[in-house]
Amino acid sequence: xxxxxxxxxxxxxxxxxxxxxxxxxxxxxxxxxxxxxxxxxxxxxxxxxxxxxxxxxxxxxxxxxxxxxxxxxxxxxxxxxxxxxxxxxxxxxxxxxxxxxxxxxxxxxxxxxxxxxxxxxxxxxxxxxxxxxxxxxxxxxxxxxxxxxxxxxxxxxxxxxxxxxxxxxxxxxxxxxxxxxxxxxxxxxxxxxxxxxxxxxxxxxxxxxxxxxxxxxxxxxxxxxxxxxxxxxxxxxxxxxxxxxxxxxxxxxxxxxxxxxxxxxxxxxxxxxxxxxxxxxxxxxxxxxxxxxxxxxxxxxxxxxxxxxxxxxxxx
Numbered sequence: 001x002x003x004x005x006x007x008x009x010x011x012x013x014x015x016x017x018x019x020x021x022x023x024x025x026x027x028x029x030x031x032x033x034x035x036x037x038x039x040x041x042x043x044x045x046x047x048x049x050x051x052x053x054x055x056x057x058x059x060x061x062x063x064x065x066x067x068x069x070x071x072x073x074x075x076x077x078x079x080x081x082x083x084x085x086x087x088x089x090x091x092x093x094x095x096x097x098x099x100x101x102x103x104x105x106x107x108x109x110x111x112x113x114x115x116x117x118x119x120x121x122x123x124x125x126x127x128x129x130x131x132x133x134x135x136x137x138x139x140x141x142x143x144x145x146x147x148x149x150x151x152x153x154x155x156x157x158x159x160x161x162x163x164x165x166x167x168x169x170x171x172x173x174x175x176x177x178x179x180x181x182x183x184x185x186x187x188x189x190x191x192x193x194x195x196x197x198x199x200x201x202x203x204x205x206x207x208x209x210x211x212x213x214x215x216x217x218x219x220x221x222x223x224x225x226x227x228x229x230x231x232x233x234x235x236x237x238x239x240x241x242x243x244x245x246x247x248x249x250x251x252x253x254x255x256x257x258x259x260x261x262x263x264x265x266x267x268x269x270x271x272x273x274x275x276x277x278x279x280x281x282x283x284x285x286x287x288x289x290x291x292x293x294x295x296x297x298x299x300x301x302x303x304x305x306x307x308x309x310x311x312x313x314x315x316x
Contacts, residue, residue, distance in 0.1 A: 001024045002022060002023045002024065002044040002045070003023070003024050003025075003026065003042050003043050003044055003045075004018055004023045004024070004025045004026070004043065004044060004045035004046070004047060005026055005028050005036070005039055005040060005043045005045070005046050005047070006025060006026065006027045006028060006029065006047045007028055007029070007031075007036065007046060007047065007048045007049075007051055007052060008029065008047070008048055008049035008050070008051050008071065009027070009029050009049075010047060010049065010071040010298075010301065010302050010305075011298050011299045011301065011302035011303075012302075013299055013302040013303055013306060014047065014069070014071075014302035014303075014305055014306050015027075017302075017303075017306035017309075017310065018045075018306065018309065021309070021310060021313060023044070023045065026039070033052055033058065036052070036058075037058065037061040038061075040058070040059075040061045040062035040065070041061060041062070041063070041064075042064060043062045043064065043065055044064055044065065044066045044067070045065070045066060045067045045068070045069065045309075046062070046065065046067070046068045046069070047068075047069045047071065047305075048068060048069070048070055048071070048077075048078075049070065049071050049072055050072070050077055052077075053077045053078075053079075054068055054077060054078040054079060054083075055079045055082070056079055056082045059079070059082065059083070059086070059088070065086070065088050066088065066089060067088060067089040067090070067091060067309065067312070068083065068088060068089075068090050068091070069091040069092075069305045069308075069309060070090070070091065070092045070093070071093060071096075071301045071302065071305060072092060072093065072094075072097070072292070072301065073092055073093065073094035073097065073098075073150070073151070073201075073292065074092075074201055074202060074229060075090065075092055075201070076201065076202040076203070076229070078090060089312060091305055091308045091309060091312075092305075093300075093301045093302075093304035093305050093308075094149065094150040094151065095150055095300075095304050096297055096300035096301035096302075096303065096304040096305075097291075097292030097293070097294075097297035097300065097301055098150040098151050098153075098154040098292075099154055099158075099296075099297070100291065100292045100293065100294040100296065100297040101151045101154070101155070101227050101291045101292045102151065102154040102155040102157070102158045103158065103294075104227060104253060104287070104290070104291035104292070105155055105197060105225055105227050105251065105253075105291065106155070106158055106159070108225065108227075108251035108253070108285050108287065109138070109195065109223070109225060109251055110138065111251075111285055112223065112249045112250075112251055112285050113135050113136045113137070113138060113223075114133075114135035114136075115133045115134075115135055117285060118132075118133060118282065119133040138159075138162045138164060139162055139163045139164065140163065140164070141164050141165070141194040141195055142164065142165040142166075142167060142192050142193050142194045142195070143156075143159055143164050143165070143166050143167065143193065143194070143195045143197065144167045144168075144169070144189035144192070144193030144195065144196050144197070144222075145166065145167065145168040145169070145181075145197050145199055146169055146170075146186075146189070146196065146197070146198050146199060146200055147169075147170055147198065147199035147200035147228070148168045148169075148170040148173055148176055148181075148183075148199070149170070149173070149199060151199040151227070151228070152168060152170070152197075152199030153176070153181075155197060155199065156168065156180065156181050157180075160180045165182070165192075166180060166181045166182065167181075167182050167184045167188060167189050167192065167193060168181050168182065168183055168184065169183075169184055169185060169186050169188075169189055170183075190217040190218050190219060191219050192219075193218065193220075193222055194220065194222060194223065195222060195223045195224075195225065196218070196222050196223070196224050196225065197224075197225040197226075197227075198210070198225065198226045198227070198228045198232055198233070199227075199228055200228050200229075200232065201228070201229065202228070202229035202231055202232060206229075206232050207231050207232070208231065208232070208234050209232055210224075210226075210232055210233040210234060210237065210238070211234045211237045212234075212237040212240060212241075214237075215237055215238070215241045215246055215247065216246070218246065221245055221246055221247065221248045222246070222247060222248065223247070223248050223249050223250070223251070224238065224247050224249075224250045224251070225250070225251045226250070226251070226252050226253070226254055227251075227253040227254060227291040227292075228254065229254055230252075230254035230255040230256045230257070230258045230289075231256050231258075233252075233256060234256065235255070235256045235257070235272075235274040235275065235278055236274050238250060238278075239274060239277050239278065239281070242281060242283050242284070247283075248283070249283045249284065249285075250283065250284045250285070251284075251285050252278075252284060252285070252286050252287075253286075253287045253288075253289055253290065253291040254289050254291075255275070255278075255286075255289075256274075256275075257272060257275050258289065
């Protein structure tokens with residue numbers, strides 16, 4: 001029997017589809033890492049989100065492993081070089097939550113532009129301040145996208161109805177420009193963007209890439225959006241830019257200080273000073289890494305993975 005171990009809970013559609021393909025599925029959501037190692041000895045597949053890193057130490061306990069399916073887009077919690085050496089096939093599902101990410105980014109940006117959080121809070125406390133909550137329109141702005149994969153291209157699609165100019169740069173892709181999106185170099189984004197939005201994975205190359213140097217290259221003050229990975233943006237650099245006026249506001253669904261477990265993120269004794277300053281800054285809108293985590297995307301992620309696994313084993 002071909003066994004698949006579910007390390008994290010995902011939509012039951014994937015479980016059902018795998019069993020239709022002849023796999024035996026076992027849910028191991030509550031197992032410790034040590035207990036999980038014993039379960040992996042006969043596993044042909046693993047389904048994971050982020051609970052444990054798929055490193056060589058863990059995967060050495062799975063000598064018959066054929067694939068790892070990650071319910072999500074990013075693959076930074078998987079040792080891809082090790083898997084390549086062993087011939088373990090990797091599946092992810094960026095197509096499954098790209099629309100959720102794009103809509104969330106738009107919602108955060110409109111909320112920031114229109115001071116919705118501030119206005120809502122003030123009204124609830126008995127304050128009626130129309131002038132202090134005067135907003136800005138998105139129409140006419142220039143949006144600079146860094147990365148034009150599934151998420152970047154979907155964000156551009158959603159933005160296209162707002163009469164904005166869309167610039168996009170992707171180091172590893174060319175020829176994607178359309179009547180809606182201008183394919184440009186980084187220098188053009190530095191010169192012309194009003195809004196900067198990141199849509200790139202976390203790699204050694206992108207860790208801390210958005211730092212003082214990068215932010216200092218923009219010729220006009222910008223708004224910053226990050227729904228990719230928190231460690232791409234150096235919080236200290238962002239705070240400095242917010243304080244200087246180089247960054248007018250930020251929408252962050254992901255944070256530099258995220259861990260696989262969030263229980264101690266708000267422990268005051270361990271909280272980094274930069275994180276405290278970020279929480280206190282009224283120019284920043286935050287959400288708890290839920291940009292791609294809608295009720296609809298929960299199903300879509302599993303369907304995309306099921307389709308890819310089925311195609312792989314059917315030789316398509």
